[in-house]
Amino acid sequence: MPAKPARETSRSATTPEGGARRFLERWTSSKADMDVGGPDGFGSPEEAQSLLRNFEESGRGWFWATDVRGFLTYLSPPVLTLLKKEPSEICSQPFLDLFSRVENDASQRTLPFILTKQSKFDDLLLQAAADGDEVWWSVSGRPFRDRAGNFAGYRGSGTDITNMRRSAQDTSKLATYDTLTGLLNRLNMSKLLDATLSAFKVQTRACAIMLIDLDRFKQVNETLGHPAGDTLLKQVAERLVKTVGDKEKISRLGGDEFQIILPDVEDRSALGDLADKIIRNLSQPYSVDGFRCIIGASVGIAVSPFDGQGTEDLIRNADLALYAAKGSGRGRFRFYSSDLLQAAEERRILESDLRDALANNEMELAYQPIVDSKSNVVSGFEALLRWNHPERGLISPSLFVPIAEETDLIGALGIWALQRACTEAVHWPGKLKVAVNVSPVQFADGSFPKAIENVLATSGLPPAKLELEITEGVFLQDSADTDSIFAALKKIGVRLALDDFGTGYSSLGYLKNAPFDKIKIDQSFVRGATVPGSRNSAIIAAIVALAEALNMETTAEGVETIDQLSLTRDLRVSHVQGYVYSQPVDNETLLANCSDGDWTIEPTGPAVQRSDRYAMFRKIAAIHDNHCYDIVLRSLSATGALIDGIYDVPVGTKFVLDFGDGQLAVSTVVRSTGSQQGVEFEERLVNDGNGGLCTNRRVSPHMIAAAGSSAAFLSLGAHSPSNGDSHRGALPVFRTVNDWKAG
The missing domain is CATH 2.40.10 (Thrombin, subunit H)
Structure with missing residues (x-):
């Protein structure tokens, strides 16, 4: 008979009710039985037990107790449910097993030490060893002793602070990360850069930063709306992370500006390769809400300590490099150099002078022959715009055309070039054609076809003798307006050439739809084609095969050496343009050479390609x-x-x-x-x-x-x-x- 009560006591300790009762009995023991006494309030033990159960069931907190070995003797039922444990499993489990071993978590490392020292602790932040979502507790505990003063175990409580912790993390993330892209925000990147440069200054280590600005992003916002722009920015961020490989090195500064920090990188070859890769990847087409969008990117690069040892100087100089990259035609990268401040001032002066260039008759045209690669006979000329500055002499189009595009001067310059070229070409003998470059900004103007009609009417040039060279940038909008402009131009009867093919936004889709008569192979493919191991010849062969399948002509640009000419002939390129035949000439020289109706040019130049000088x-x-x-x-x-x-x-x-x-x-x-x-x-x-x-x-x-x-x-x-x-x-x-x- 005496054994029965003992078994009941053991069984009751493994049930929630029995455990709660024993736990309550310990709390209500006299202070002489323990270091930390129980409640001094009044009421029956049954009422206290009921209140204890109600508190546990409310989810506001839970209780725990251990024996002298640190094994659990009580755990509130809600925690048992969370851990998917039975009371019988818990009673022989160490208290420490309730918590995950979080690497580098100071609290988890501290708890075993506290328990060993038999010290009290309050509000220790610990992660529950639960499957599924993370659960975090704030845990407190007090040691208690028996009547003889010997340590007998711990009693304590815990509170679920998961939601509070998540809220704090969200608040912290809002303060340090961009809410749209998930990248570092400007503040966090600034702190990271400050800390990196401070440490590296002492250690004399290099640190590079890249500033990235998206080209033509504003057009997407204006045409498709800001929600589409936000979607596009998210895709840009994803591509940047994939390209750079480390999300914690990239930040969105705001709008369409991004920044990358690259510690211990100073090799400008590697930096240039990365910048070029970023530009290529960001320039590939995007799909946004069912629309196809194409944007570009420009990159400015500065490296500490060469370009500045402090954050402010380094960012300013990277920004100057970015401005120079955008001013050089966009879709480029630029390293900072000390002459950029002077270049920015010179650019401002050029912009001012350019506004008066047409009125002052400073603009000229030069004509570069386009030659049949088989017969060496000139079939036409490309009109090249030249600015003869009264003080600086001839200024390269690569310098003033980007300025004209940014300042809305390109329209007037483009119409002037068309009018002058057609007026002079109408007097050329035979079937010689004139090719004129068209800026994407010009092409996007809905009145452009009408302007072409007016130019042809006033000059008297037959439409078939005018060839418009259009770059792939006109397809950035990818809209019905683009198709209608192409249709209107073909209705007029002018020829269309796709210029700089393969350098930026190539797509077979628009070759299928746009009515081009010719594809111009960019000089970047030609110049490297004869270098051993180069794949450029394969690219040229593919372009020629594509053009032949679509019944189009081809022109290779920038051919300067005999070996390049031989290669383009072997690859069946139909026309050649470059110094191997002739530099650009003025109209008087052109007429003098074409007086007999045909101009046959024998190629001359270096036998083989060498590095550009x-x-x-x-x-x-x-x-x-x-x-x-x-x-x-x-x-x-x-x-x-x-x-x-x-x-x-x-x-x-x-x-x-x-x-x-x-x-x-x-x-x-x-x-x-x-x-x-x-x-x-x-x-x-x-x-x-x-x-x-x-x-x-x-x-x-x-x-x-x-x-x-x-x-x-x-x-x-x-x-x-x-x-x-x-x-x-x-x-x-x-x-x-x-x-x-x-x-």
Whole structure:
């Protein structure tokens, strides 16, 4: 008989009611039985037990108790339900097993220590070891002792704070992340950049940032509405994350501007490749609410410590680079350089001068022959707009056309070019055609076909002798208006050529629908086609096959060498345009050569392609041993340069050329005549994103400061004098132009 009550006691301890009763009995024990006493209120134990049960069932909190070993002796029923446990399973489970082992969570690491020390604790934040959604508790506990003063276990309570924690996380996310894209916001990125630059300044490490601005995003907002614009921004963010590979390096600054931080990256070849990849990926078509949208992107790049050591300077300079990229025609990237401030001011002056250029008769046309690749007979000419500035001379269209497009001057310039070209071409003999470039801004004007009719009527040129060269940018809108303009132009009878095919927004869809007569193969494919391992020839072959299938002609642009011409002929390109036949000529020269009706041009030029060379007249420094010479850079390519200013330099001499902004190139003299030397670089220069060249890496200001007047000596293993004067010490090895004049 005595055994029965014992079994009842054991059974009652494993049921919610029995556990609650025993738990209540402990709470209501006298203070002499424990360190922390129970409630001092009044009422019967039955009433207290009822209140305890009601509190547990309300979900506001729960209770727990352990024995001296840390094993649970009681757990409120709602927690048992959450954990999907039976009371019999809980009674032999350590209290610590109620919680997930969260890596790097300070609270979870602290709890075992507290229990070992038998200390009290309050509002400890712990995650429940529950399947499914995360559950977080605020847990408190007090040790209790038996009558002899020995530690007997813990009693405590817990509160579910999951919703409170989620709300706090949401609030924190709103403060640090962009609500639309989920990327870092401007504030969070600013803090990240501040912290990174501060740490890297001490460690002399590099950090690059990219500023990205979407081209033509405003048009999407205006035509499809802001909800469509928001959808497009989300897709842009997804593509950026996929391209960069780390979401925590990308932020949306607001509107259509994004920023990327790239710690420990200074290689400008790698940065240029990434920028180019970003531009290509963001320029692919988007599907938004059933509409096909095509936008573009421009990128500005600055690298600390070369382009600024503080956040403000670095962002300002990246913004200047972005502005320069957009001013160079958009869809490009640009590295910051110290001359951008001056370039921005010059651009502002050019804009002002451009507004008066037509009125002052400063605009001219030059005509580049388009030649039949089989017969070498000229079939037509492309009209090229030239600006003969009264002070600066001829200004490149790549410089002033983007300004004209941004300032709404392109319409007037375009109509002037059409009118002048047609007026002059009407006097050309035979069937010679004239091709005129059309800006996407011009084409988008609904009155453009009517303007073409007026130009043809006033000039008297037959429509079939006018060819309009249209870039793929006209398809950015992808609307019914575009189709109607094409239809109207073909009704007039003019020819249509697709210019710069394959460089930006190529789609076979619009080739199927748009009534083109010719595809022009961009010079970027031609110039690399003869380089071993290049895939450009395969691309050209594919374009030719496509054009032939659609009954279109082809013209290869920028052909300059005999091997390029041979390749285009082998690939069945029907027409060729480039210096291998002729540079652009004025109208008088054109008429003189075509006086007999036909102009046959024999191709001339270099036998093989070589790296593009840029003629220039720029002062730089050349360093040899402990001496720095002032020289002039006459021409520059990716592999070498022509320098002028030093006499009697033997072949094989090594120089470090200092281009400024920390750009140092180790070179070897391979040709030497008088004061001029042809040098070859040990490391190729890379594309600067603006049609120019720059060094792959730069020497940081820290190294320059440590080396004295020039860190270039480090590249040759020489030592800069401690006083920083590179002209002192031993006598210079070579004579400069000034020395020659003085002697």
